[in-house]
Amino acid sequence: MLNTVTIVGxxxxxxxxxxxxxxxxxVKKVIGVSRSGETARKALKLGIVDEVLPLEEAVxxxxxxxxxxxxxxxxxxxxxxxxxLKPEQIVVDAGSTKLALCKFVAEHPNRHRFVASHxxxxxxxxxxxxxxHDAFRGRSCVICEREKSDADALQIVEDIYxxxxxxxxxxxxxxxDVHAAYVSHISHITSFALAxxxxxxxxxxxxxxxxxxxxxxxxxxxxxxxxxxxxxxxMQNRENVLDVLNEHIMQLRKFKSCLEKENxxxxxxxxxxxxxxxxxxx
Amino acid sequence: MLNTVTIVGxxxxxxxxxxxxxxxxxVKKVIGVSRSGETARKALKLGIVDEVLPLEEAVxxxxxxxxxxxxxxxxxxxxxxxxxLKPEQIVVDAGSTKLALCKFVAEHPNRHRFVASHxxxxxxxxxxxxxxHDAFRGRSCVICEREKSDADALQIVEDIYxxxxxxxxxxxxxxxDVHAAYVSHISHITSFALAxxxxxxxxxxxxxxxxxxxxxxxxxxxxxxxxxxxxxxxMQNRENVLDVLNEHIMQLRKFKSCLEKENxxxxxxxxxxxxxxxxxxx
Numbered sequence: 001m002l003n004t005v006t007i008v009g010x011x012x013x014x015x016x017x018x019x020x021x022x023x024x025x026x027v028k029k030v031i032g033v034s035r036s037g038e039t040a041r042k043a044l045k046l047g048i049v050d051e052v053l054p055l056e057e058a059v060x061x062x063x064x065x066x067x068x069x070x071x072x073x074x075x076x077x078x079x080x081x082x083x084x085l086k087p088e089q090i091v092v093d094a095g096s097t098k099l100a101l102c103k104f105v106a107e108h109p110n111r112h113r114f115v116a117s118h119x120x121x122x123x124x125x126x127x128x129x130x131x132x133h134d135a136f137r138g139r140s141c142v143i144c145e146r147e148k149s150d151a152d153a154l155q156i157v158e159d160i161y162x163x164x165x166x167x168x169x170x171x172x173x174x175x176x177d178v179h180a181a182y183v184s185h186i187s188h189i190t191s192f193a194l195a196x197x198x199x200x201x202x203x204x205x206x207x208x209x210x211x212x213x214x215x216x217x218x219x220x221x222x223x224x225x226x227x228x229x230x231x232x233x234x235m236q237n238r239e240n241v242l243d244v245l246n247e248h249i250m251q252l253r254k255f256k257s258c259l260e261k262e263n264x265x266x267x268x269x270x271x272x273x274x275x276x277x278x279x280x281x282x
Numbered sequence: 283m284l285n286t287v288t289i290v291g292x293x294x295x296x297x298x299x300x301x302x303x304x305x306x307x308x309v310k311k312v313i314g315v316s317r318s319g320e321t322a323r324k325a326l327k328l329g330i331v332d333e334v335l336p337l338e339e340a341v342x343x344x345x346x347x348x349x350x351x352x353x354x355x356x357x358x359x360x361x362x363x364x365x366x367l368k369p370e371q372i373v374v375d376a377g378s379t380k381l382a383l384c385k386f387v388a389e390h391p392n393r394h395r396f397v398a399s400h401x402x403x404x405x406x407x408x409x410x411x412x413x414x415h416d417a418f419r420g421r422s423c424v425i426c427e428r429e430k431s432d433a434d435a436l437q438i439v440e441d442i443y444x445x446x447x448x449x450x451x452x453x454x455x456x457x458x459d460v461h462a463a464y465v466s467h468i469s470h471i472t473s474f475a476l477a478x479x480x481x482x483x484x485x486x487x488x489x490x491x492x493x494x495x496x497x498x499x500x501x502x503x504x505x506x507x508x509x510x511x512x513x514x515x516x517m518q519n520r521e522n523v524l525d526v527l528n529e530h531i532m533q534l535r536k537f538k539s540c541l542e543k544e545n546x547x548x549x550x551x552x553x554x555x556x557x558x559x560x561x562x563x564x
């Protein structure tokens with residue numbers, strides 16, 4: 001059991017991570033760090049953290065610092081923490097992009113105390129109120145550049161994720177970002193764009209409200225996600241995201257062309273092919 | 283309580299409708315009609331129907347005939363049933379498009395015994411095994427061209443849907459098809475196209491399998507839907523679907539342009555706008 005963990009960013013991911021640590025009795029005390037006093041107060045009130053401190057003071061007292069903030073601010077914050085770090089301390093991030101961060105800290109003298117991780121879990125909600133118990137169970141957690149982290153730091157971090165019920169996947173940072181673009185980032189863009197499509201075309205909002213069924217809700221729910229979280233992800237992973245987005249637009253154009261030309265056999269072929277996703281999802 | 287109801291098409295919708303009628307004790311006997319002997323046997327075995335008969339014999343014995351088959355074959359089948367109908371009998375369809383069917387039967391001498399309905403519920407599964415209990419509760423059911431159906435027929439059909447827990451929405455067939463394109467058909471196309479995108483780009487299927495989280499699953503689950511059901515829907519509603527699809531591709535291009543030009547403020551604006559879908563979904 002760790003004595004003290006600091007969570008930087010006590011929202012959806014950081015808050016859920018804190019609750020999981022507490023539920024599994026993996027830590028005695030959790031300190032929260034937040035740029036927003038309001039968020040900090042909520043996290044305290046919800047029992048997500050035991051205390052709120054400024055970053056520097058929190059780091060001093062901690063065995064492990066867990067950073068779960070938008071990926072753009074993650075860069076300077078991780079550097080800042082690495083600057084403050086004593087030899088036995090560990091810093092971990094939970095960001096949805098890994099290459100920019102891994103490059104950013106590559107030459108830092110304390111790089112070996114950092115573990116780059118991405119627990120593959122999330123919802124469309126944000127803030128401390130979005131934190132849930134037992135969030136990560138059954139999901140994958142990607143660890144990047146294992147070889148650059150100290151063995152003791154890795155063991156502690158991987159042990160935590162395993163105790164939270166996650167399965168570990170090792171990947172280099174570049175591969176992580178490519179795969180994340182396919183299985184996560186593109187889903188968010190299509191969902192945002194679908195929401196804008198419907199909001200643009202469908203002026204009679206009552207009709208959407210009355211008629212929207214489960215199918216619509218499931219494809220569009222990610223459009224409720226936080227722009228402050230997703231904007232930086234798309235920007236940091238823009239080349240991979242653009243690559244997948246171009247392919248996606250091309251695939252949509254195939255459907256469009258089938259409908260325009262009333263090419264029913266090809267339309268059926270496109271859908272039959274899409275059905276192959278069953279063997280991956282089931 | 284009705285004596286006998288015939289369900290033409292004992293799959294996801296027809297099967298669930300039959301189970302709901304039985305659970306609510308709204309019918310004494312349900313006869314199933316299916317082109318496939320295999321499907322008919324499954325429906326019998328699962329207790330979805332009490333008996334299986336050829337269409338003509340089934341119609342003879344029934345107070346109400348419920349048609350839940352792909353929308354292309356719905357046209358000739360409804361006409362066939364209307365040809366056979368005695369004055370007090372009722373025929374209802376459950377199709378996802380309404381204009382083509384309503385036009386097709388407009389001049390039929392028995393048009394007044396037909397009720398055009400679309401219960402807005404479904405899943406990505408199909409066949410009798412996909413039928414579930416209490417499927418329709420809390421969902422909307424659109425009734426089109428109410429004024430063209432006999433009052434007694436309407437009352438029986440609307441009464442059934444209300445007893446199944448649905449709320450009724452009246453709409454002309456043209457409006458129905460426009461709204462259905464927005465809130466249902468486009469979601470299926472984006473999901474099919476997203477599945478094809480990922481299957482095309484992501485050759486390492488193990489990586490998808492390991493990493494795909496809840497977000498991916500929710501945007502792509504509709505890609506598991508039956509092409510035999512959705513192909514005819516897209517073709518019958520092609521003008522509306524094309525209209526929404528063009529808008530959707532334009533919306534995706536806006537995201538693409540933001541990323542290409544690294545126009546972060548506009549990217550944030552697009553996502554902020556998409557967030558407005560919250561007030562519709564929540």
